[in-house]
Amino acid sequence: MNYKIRAARKEDCKDIARMIMELAVFEKMPDQVNISVEELERDGFCPNPFFECLIAEMSDEHNSKCLTVVGYALYFFTYSTWKGPTVFLEDLYVMPEFRGNGVGKGLMSKVAKVAKEKRCVRLQLAVLDWNSPARDFYAAKGAQDLTDSEGWHFIRFDGLSLDNLVKEAPKD
Amino acid sequence: MNYKIRAARKEDCKDIARMIMELAVFEKMPDQVNISVEELERDGFCPNPFFECLIAEMSDEHNSKCLTVVGYALYFFTYSTWKGPTVFLEDLYVMPEFRGNGVGKGLMSKVAKVAKEKRCVRLQLAVLDWNSPARDFYAAKGAQDLTDSEGWHFIRFDGLSLDNLVKEAPKD
Numbered sequence: 001m002n003y004k005i006r007a008a009r010k011e012d013c014k015d016i017a018r019m020i021m022e023l024a025v026f027e028k029m030p031d032q033v034n035i036s037v038e039e040l041e042r043d044g045f046c047p048n049p050f051f052e053c054l055i056a057e058m059s060d061e062h063n064s065k066c067l068t069v070v071g072y073a074l075y076f077f078t079y080s081t082w083k084g085p086t087v088f089l090e091d092l093y094v095m096p097e098f099r100g101n102g103v104g105k106g107l108m109s110k111v112a113k114v115a116k117e118k119r120c121v122r123l124q125l126a127v128l129d130w131n132s133p134a135r136d137f138y139a140a141k142g143a144q145d146l147t148d149s150e151g152w153h154f155i156r157f158d159g160l161s162l163d164n165l166v167k168e169a170p171k172d
Numbered sequence: 173m174n175y176k177i178r179a180a181r182k183e184d185c186k187d188i189a190r191m192i193m194e195l196a197v198f199e200k201m202p203d204q205v206n207i208s209v210e211e212l213e214r215d216g217f218c219p220n221p222f223f224e225c226l227i228a229e230m231s232d233e234h235n236s237k238c239l240t241v242v243g244y245a246l247y248f249f250t251y252s253t254w255k256g257p258t259v260f261l262e263d264l265y266v267m268p269e270f271r272g273n274g275v276g277k278g279l280m281s282k283v284a285k286v287a288k289e290k291r292c293v294r295l296q297l298a299v300l301d302w303n304s305p306a307r308d309f310y311a312a313k314g315a316q317d318l319t320d321s322e323g324w325h326f327i328r329f330d331g332l333s334l335d336n337l338v339k340e341a342p343k344d
Contacts, residue, residue, distance in 0.1 A: 005342060020253045029322075033254045043256060048220055050251040076251050079222040081192045081263050082205045083330075084215060091253050105340060112329065112337035122330045123337070129323035142333030146326040150201075151301035153319035154326070157284065158255075158294045161314030165284035165295070168277060170177060 003070065003103050005110050008053035013040040015069040016053060023093040027128060051076045054110055056094065056103045070098040073107040075114070080122060087115035089125040126154065175242065175275050177282050180225035185212040187241040188225060195265040199300060223248045226282055228266065228275045242270040245279040247286070252294060259287035261297040298326065 008016065017037045024030045043050045056071035071094035078086045089111055094103045115123050127134050139145070146152045157165060180188065189209045196202045215222040228243035243266035250258045261283055266275045287295050299306050307317070318324045329337060 024254060029254075035253060035256060039256055040253075043251065050249060050257050074251075074253055076249075077222060078250060078260060079215065079246075079248050079262060080207075081212075081246055082196060082201075082207060084207060084211055085222050088250060090251060106342045109337050109339075109341035112334055113341040115334065116338050121334070122328055123334055124329070125327050126324045127327050129325055135325075135327075138327050138329075141329070142336060143327050143329045144333075146328055147319055148325065152298045152326045153301055153307070153317050154324045155297050155299055155307075155310050155315050156294055156318055157296070157310075157313070157315045161316075162284055162287065162293070162295055164314060165281050166288050167281075169281035169285040170278045 003056050003058050003098075003101060003106065004067075005054050005056050005106055008044070008055045008072065010041050010045040012053070012055050012069065012072075013037045013044070015055070016040055016072055016074070019069075019072055019093050019095070020091065022095065023091055027131075051090065052114070054107055056107055058098060058101075058103075070095050071103050071107055073111050075111050077118065077120070078124070083121050085118060085120045086122040086124055087111060087118070087120045089123060092125070175228050175230045175270075175273060175278065176239075177226050177228050177278055180216070180227045180244065182213050182217040184225070184227050184241065184244075185209045185216070187227070188212055188244055188246070191241075191244055191265050191267070192263065194267065195263055199303075223262065224286070226279055228279055230270060230273075230275075242267050243275050243279055245283050247283050249290065249292070250296070255293050257290060257292045258294040258296055259283060259290070259292045261295060264297070 014037050017040055021033055024033045044053060051074055054073045055069055057067040058070045060066040073089060074091040075087050075089045078088045080086050092104060092107055112123055186209050189212055193205055196205045216225060223246055226245045227241055229239040230242045232238040245261060246263040247259050247261045250260045252258050264276060264279055284295055
């Protein structure tokens with residue numbers, strides 16, 4: 001089977017939403033998913049989109065015109081006040097039955113290429129501590145684990161804690 | 173002393189660059205800073221800026237027209253494929269001699285307000301494990317430490333590891 005990587009289009013959002021859920025199931029947090037196809041369409045396919053996305057497609061061996069969406073890489077641009085523009089890879093996913101064909105590596109390399117084209121000097125992502133296959137893959141590719149090496153922790157405000165912060169905002 | 177918070181202007185970049193270095197010295201990584209005033213001007217004050225920034229100013233008690241830049245909060249918008257738009261607070265800094273006046277809390281609350289206005293349901297940030305005053309402050313405000321509670325680690329590709337990824341990218 002051959003695979004091809006291309007920029008996502010608005011009509012891919014149904015497939016993307018499905019794979020977001022599949023990834024969340026793998027990450028053991030499916031209850032946390034609260035996003036609709038319409039929200040993905042609105043947030044990713046507007047003049048200043050919140051994210052960009054690459055799609056991997058496989059062609060059937062008997063019919064090269066028959067394409068199946070088998071994976072995605074969703075990313076956006078962040079900023080380091082020490083180094084400048086950075087790409088953050090939010091999601092990287094390949095459907096289990098299509099793994100072992102280099103699709104994941106291909107998606108990741110394409111995101112790295114986009115990063116370079118946008119003069120980003122870093123590609124960052126978050127990984128769960130128990131996800132050894134992913135952590136080993138990143139380490140083998142020369143990535144640093146900044147939580148282990150420098151002690152960085154992720155902090156999140158949401159729900160009530162975010163509302164409480166807003167209430168304390170000084171008047172304009 | 174009174175303080176006021178306002179959106180940063182291009183001409184603030186000299187002050188921002190100075191405070192970025194002061195924050196990096198506090199974080200014990202001043203050698204990592206490699207950003208110029210010109211880069212901040214270009215990346216933050218263009219049509220689709222990589223970041224937004226709030227500035228805190230104090231007025232002199234004897235002369236209310238005499239304003240001093242004493243802190244900043246630099247943030248950008250990211251995206252959760254589970255929850256949607258998110259604000260990421262990259263830097264929050266108040267000069268040591270102006271602390272204890274609520275400036276840090278004011279800056280943080282203003283960023284939370286921006287988050288709500290842009291319909292973000294999360295405000296996230298990264299903190300160093302040894303920075304107990306900051307970690308205690310976030311915990312007291314109800315934030316979650318996702319590295320402790322869910323096991324998320326930060327991974328970074330840069331330099332050679334990023335170049336190697338790019339080299340493996342499949343052809344278009």
